[in-house]
Every structure is written in C-alpha cells, then in structure tokens.
Amino acid sequence: MRNCNNLNTSICFNYKRIGVTYCTLTNAYNGKGWPKISSEVFDGTKIDWNKFFEERSKDISAIQSGCERLECKNCQQIKNIDFYDDKKIRYVLLSPWQICNSNCVYCLGHAETISPKALNYFQYYEEYEEPYDMLSIIKDMILNNVLADDAVIDFAGGEPTLYPKFDDLVYFFIDNGFKNIIIHTNNIKYSKAIELGIKENAVSLIISIDAGTKKCHEKVKGVKSFDKVWHNFKKYSKSRKKNYTKRLCTKYVIVPGINDSEKELEEFIKQSIKNGATQVALNVYNQLLNEMNYEKALLNHLYNLSEFWILKAKTSNIQYMLFPNIEYVYQKLEKQPF
Numbered sequence: 001m002r003n004c005n006n007l008n009t010s011i012c013f014n015y016k017r018i019g020v021t022y023c024t025l026t027n028a029y030n031g032k033g034w035p036k037i038s039s040e041v042f043d044g045t046k047i048d049w050n051k052f053f054e055e056r057s058k059d060i061s062a063i064q065s066g067c068e069r070l071e072c073k074n075c076q077q078i079k080n081i082d083f084y085d086d087k088k089i090r091y092v093l094l095s096p097w098q099i100c101n102s103n104c105v106y107c108l109g110h111a112e113t114i115s116p117k118a119l120n121y122f123q124y125y126e127e128y129e130e131p132y133d134m135l136s137i138i139k140d141m142i143l144n145n146v147l148a149d150d151a152v153i154d155f156a157g158g159e160p161t162l163y164p165k166f167d168d169l170v171y172f173f174i175d176n177g178f179k180n181i182i183i184h185t186n187n188i189k190y191s192k193a194i195e196l197g198i199k200e201n202a203v204s205l206i207i208s209i210d211a212g213t214k215k216c217h218e219k220v221k222g223v224k225s226f227d228k229v230w231h232n233f234k235k236y237s238k239s240r241k242k243n244y245t246k247r248l249c250t251k252y253v254i255v256p257g258i259n260d261s262e263k264e265l266e267e268f269i270k271q272s273i274k275n276g277a278t279q280v281a282l283n284v285y286n287q288l289l290n291e292m293n294y295e296k297a298l299l300n301h302l303y304n305l306s307e308f309w310i311l312k313a314k315t316s317n318i319q320y321m322l323f324p325n326i327e328y329v330y331q332k333l334e335k336q337p338f
C-alpha cells in the first residue's frame, strides 16, 4: 500500500519561516517545501491532537489513492508500506532555531553571520523570537499520551546547544524516561544536560567535525574550534557508564576542494578513536549531487574516498555508517560498498 513513513510517524518543529510540519525531509523532486500542519490543527500555541490525527489520516488516504498534496507529489519517501494508526508520534525533530556559532561552508541551515571575523550570535539571541513554546507543546504531547514511549527525539538546527531552552528540554526528556534522544551538534559548546543523558544511556551524539586536522577544520567550519570540539567530545565519552549502548558518532561531510583527501579522512578516524567515538559516519554535501550533474570523474573520486574510509574504519575496528548521499554515489556507479 502506498504510504509515507514520515507522515505516518513524525512531527517536525522548524524555525518560524517553515513552521510545524509532518516530515523531516525535503521532497527532493518538486521543491514545494515540507508539508505544513494546518492552522486548524496548530494555532501557533497549541496543537489540537484530535484534529492532528484526523488531518494526518486524510493525508495518508490521499497518498494511498494517488492524490496526495502538492508537497508530497513524486516524493522519494512514498513506498509500499503498511499503514497502521495507533495515534502515536514516534519521531520528533526539534529545530526551531537557526542560530549557530560555526559557519560551515556547506551548510544552508544556519543564520548567516554578521561579520566573517566575529560570529555575532549573541546579537541573534537578542533578536531571536521563539516561534512557539517548545517545552509546553512537548508537555502537552505527553499529557495527551500521543508521544510513543520509545519515540526518537532528534535535535538539529542551527546549533541546538545554543537554543536558550536546550538544556531544559533535554532534562525534561530524560526525566520523563525517553531513551532515544539524538543530538546533532558541532560540539563547540559543552552541555551538562548532554553529559547527564550519556550517563543515563539516553543520548546519542552525532557530531559534525568534517576534518582530521586543525587547519582543515577551520577551513570547513569557518571558526577556530578544533581543540575545543575534541576536548568536549573526550569529556562526554569519559562520562559513559559501562551500560552505555547509544552512539557517540563523529561525522564527516565531504566538500570537494576543501576536505576531500585521504590524509584528512585518516586523521579524522584516528582522532575519533583516540577521543572515544563509537561510530564514524560519512556523507557528501547535499548540493553537490545537484551541482555535479553526476559527472563520472567526481563520482569516482567520491567512491574512492569512501572505499578508503571504509577500509580505515574496518582495520581500526570502529563501526561506520554511510549517509544516503554517499550510498547514492555507489548506486550511480552501480557498485557496492567494500
């Protein structure tokens, strides 16, 4: 049966311009943006959960009958999967701010810095208006029993650790027994809430580092933060208890011309192991797959880097994962990862 797993399970709290949506991925094929939850359901303060599930059910029926809303047309996420509706949400993306203390060359998701030298994110704090009260919406979800006990809670942004209510939210989820909290961070700012989440075996970290050496890290991230990032990472990994089963994952987004060398990848894996990572992840920046027009030489270059990286991860005995963009490179070349 035609269905979309995101629509079936998720809710996504974005920054003001985007609002609250059903899905967490852009439909790559039609550029209509994310499907928004209507103002009938969310009045800007509170979500009417009965209406939410009614609307969601109508949207799913529309997909099943092939007359989905415009945003969902031709979406790569529509698959043949069963639809069951237990009126629960199983995945929450929290991303209601764009503020960041980094300036990654590949990132489109952060507020632009005012001065290239001084990242005036404090100014953004002053100007930042919370689009809605996240914490009270989350409390209301729990009160209404719509959030599954094993729901995945995923923080992104901007830089989530800079969000004024970040620690409160993380503490709240931990206190309420949520054990699948994922935090995407650049790791520049240390958070006691993250540390507690690691101690409690409730938090996984996915850290965007993107380089193996200080010089290259500064080129990718636009700020001097290499030592700080690894220092914080080590501190988190030391706070793990024996029963820790989550992920401390370091992630590398390849940007050709900036960090696309074997030396950087190798150093990155060494640093990750030295500082206590449990997994390394590889990706290539989203825009590249559009920009390069699937040029064979570039695809082969990315493939070779990925193969090198897998080999190094395997011989170093560290778990690794490939993000969909890299998998796509393999698909295009009709090859399998090593």
Ligand SMILES: C[S@@+](CC[C@H](N)C(=O)[O-])C[C@H]1O[C@@H](n2cnc3c(N)ncnc32)[C@H](O)[C@@H]1O
Residues within 6 Å of the ligand: 100, 106, 107, 108, 109, 155, 156, 157, 158, 159, 160, 184, 185, 186, 206, 207, 208, 251, 253, 283, 284, 285, 286, 287
């Ligand atoms: C938007 S960031 C927000 C969280 C946090 N600031 C960080 O860097 O992890 C979420 C994730 O998206 C990744 N990302 C951002 N822009 C990207 C792009 N153009 N292509 C691929 N990944 C991207 C980042 O590396 C990061 O892992």
Ligand code: SF4
Residues within 6 Å of the ligand: 004, 005, 006, 007, 022, 023, 024, 025, 026, 027, 034, 035, 071, 072, 075, 076, 077, 078
């Ligand atoms: S079909 Fe695509 S655009 Fe629509 S909700 Fe699912 S992932 Fe989002």
Ligand code: SF4
Residues within 6 Å of the ligand: 100, 101, 102, 103, 104, 107, 108, 109, 110, 157, 158, 159, 185, 186, 208
């Ligand atoms: S740290 Fe994250 S949000 Fe900030 S610029 Fe880099 S990828 Fe974007």
